[in-house]
Amino acid sequence: MTRKGFRKALLLMLLCALLVTGCGGGGGKDDGTLSPDNPVTFSWLVYDRVEGKVRDDWEIFKEIEAKTGVKVEFQVVSQEGLEEKRQIMIATNTATDFIQVPTQDGREHGPExxxxxxxxxxxxxxxLKAFYEKYPEAKALATGTDGGLYTVPVLEGDAEGKGFNFIWYARKDILDQHGIKPPTTVDEFYQFLKTLKEKYPDSYPLISNSIVGDTGLFTTFGRIFTGIHGFYSLDPTTDQYAFAPYHDNYKAMLEFLNKLYTEKLLDPEFSLLTQAQWEERILTGKSLVTYFWKADLESLVAKARDAGIPEYDLDAIPSFAADGIKNYQFSRPVVGTVGRAISAKVKDKERAVQFLDYLVSEEGTNYLSLGIEGKTYTMEDGKPVYNKDFGASPFNTLRKDWGVWYDLITLNNALSREAWERGLSEKSKDINARYAEYIIPAPKQIVKTEEELELEKSKLNNLNKFLEQKVTEFVTGKTPINDETYQQFIDQAKKLGADELLAMYNTAYTRTYGGK
Incomplete structure (x- = not known):
């Protein structure tokens, strides 16, 4: 070989070496498959939960990296700053490689x-292909106007529609001490609170951790008096969307809550309470009855006893509804309102999809939802059950120490809840059995057109603010409750778009699911 030929050959070898080196990094090109021998790094937006902060040394991600070659770099924000950060990323097209967004945002911004x-x-x-085939609702929620699929919706509940989240709590030790019977009707509930107030005059027996949302005061009593969960929701008796304030009983609900407020049976700061204040008042006996997540009941009991109240005990009391109103609670929805998306700007698109596909696989799902067999869970009768050493609220340890069942990370909360409920105490299993008769399948989410989304954006926020403010004024007596003031309330709601929104929800629901 001539010297010139040798130099050419050497140059070709060097160029090949550089190309190979370039392919080994996080942004290089390869055949699109995952491999521990071909590492890649992806960024992922998350937030720190109260149970424990996000860590970069969780064992499940070490095992995932060992099997896939994928290293995850979490970009951590506060829970309070999450939504703003996410919206900025969407608006500026600077999303992390992996990001969890409302499926609506996926449908809207994916085609962009x-x-x-x-x-x-x-x-x-x-x-992923099998996932969309198994869950057509998830596919509908992930599909943009161009027919593309932009999110993997998070699974929340079992397909049978039996799992549920919320119960009425009351101080069992106090009920037992005074022989107070749990209520089963609205009138009995009022007398129940009156009796507790007589026994404990310094207390405000009823407390709520919020005014809206699933456990919110207005949501809970709206359902009790009208059968509508929230201001807008599917009416299970008609299979149509309804606006709760239009119901004949909504004014009666306002009068009932105003009576509780006036007679000091309801915490006077109900519209201002923080989560910490709610918990402090429940634990110290300043309040004795609430509607909240069933998962927290036993952990609250443990906190109170650890704080020096050995007799403290909580138990569920029955669900109840006004005369003629269906007594129910929606189950957890099978498919949630958020989904995992991949940034369109991710450098290694094929391996990013391969990684998401792995996370949806049985092995990937088990890591994120269950953890590591023998360490965080065991198999009993062929079904996973969390480590009993983690106690009645295993999610605290799972999230803090393992990154398991962690919001914005897991894709299958349903699997986590099933494993948790298999290991419940006999008391919690008994509560589940007592509430089973009230649970009905949650309505499926509706898919809105761009025009419908614009209508919702332009109307709903202002309407909700008005409703929250005005209902609070009615309950506290700032605005008297009579036919004239209630009609003014309804008229203003109409001006803010109540009818337009109601028509839109029913149109979208019928179009998406045929009204079923």
């Missing part, structure tokens, strides 16, 4: 090239 179209990669993502 903010999120990767997963439809283009399903031939290399068998688990």
């Amino acid at each position: 090239k903010v999120f990767l179209n997963l439809q283009d990669y399903l031939d290399k993502a068998p688990n």
Whole structure:
């Protein structure tokens, strides 16, 4: 070989070496498959939960990296700053490689090239393909106007619609001490609170941790008096969306809550309470009855006893409803309102989809939802059950020490809840059995058109603010409750778009599911 030929050959070898080196990094190109021998790094937006902060040394992610070659770099924000950060990322098209967003945002911004179209990669993502086939509702929620798939919606509940989240709590030790019977009707509930107030005059027996949301005071009593969960929701008796204030009983609900407020049976600061204040008042006996997450009952009992109240005990009291109103609670929805998306700007698109496909696989799902067999869970009768050493609220340890069942990380909360409920105490299992008769399947989410989304954006926020403010004024007596003031309330709600929104929800629901 001539010297010139040798130099050419050496140059070619060096160029090949540089190309190979470039392919080994996080942004290089390869055949699109995951491999521990070909590492890649992806960024992922998360927030710190109260149970424990996000860590970069969780064992499940070490095992995932050992099997896939994927290293995850969490970009951590506060829970309070999450929504703003997410919206800025969407608006500026600077999302992290992996990000959890409302499925609505996925449908809206995916076609704008903010999120990767997963439809283009399903031939290399068998688990994703199977997921969309198994959950057509999830596919509908993930599908943009261009037909692309932009999110993997998070699973929340079992397909049978039996799992549920909320119960009425009351101080069992106090009920037992005074022989007070749990209420089963609205009138009995009022007398129940009156009796507690007589026994404990310094207390405000009823407390709520919020005014809206699933455990909110207005949501809970709206359902009790009208059968509508929230201001807008599907009426299970008609299979149509309804606006709760239009119901004949909504004014009666306001009068009932105003009576509780006036007679000091309801915490006077109900509209201002923080979560910490709610918990402090429940634990110290300043309040004795609440509607909240069933998962927290036993941990609250343990906190009170650890704080020096050995007799403290909580138990569920029956669900109740006004005369003629269906007594129910919606189950957890099978498919949630948020989903995992991949940034359209991710450098290694194929391996990003492959990684998401792995996380949806049985092995990936088990890591994120259950953890590591033998360490965080065991198999009993072929079913996973969390380590009993983690106590009645295993999610605290799972999230803090393992990154398992962690919001914005797991994709299957339903699997986590099933494993948790298999290990429940006999008391919690008994509560589940007592509430089973009230649980009905949650309504499926509706898919809105761009025009419907614009209508909702332009009307709903202002309407909700008005409703929250005005209902609070009615309950506290700032605005008297009579036919004239109630009609003014309804008229203003109409001016703010109540009718337009109601028509839109029913149109979208019928279009998406045929009204079923």
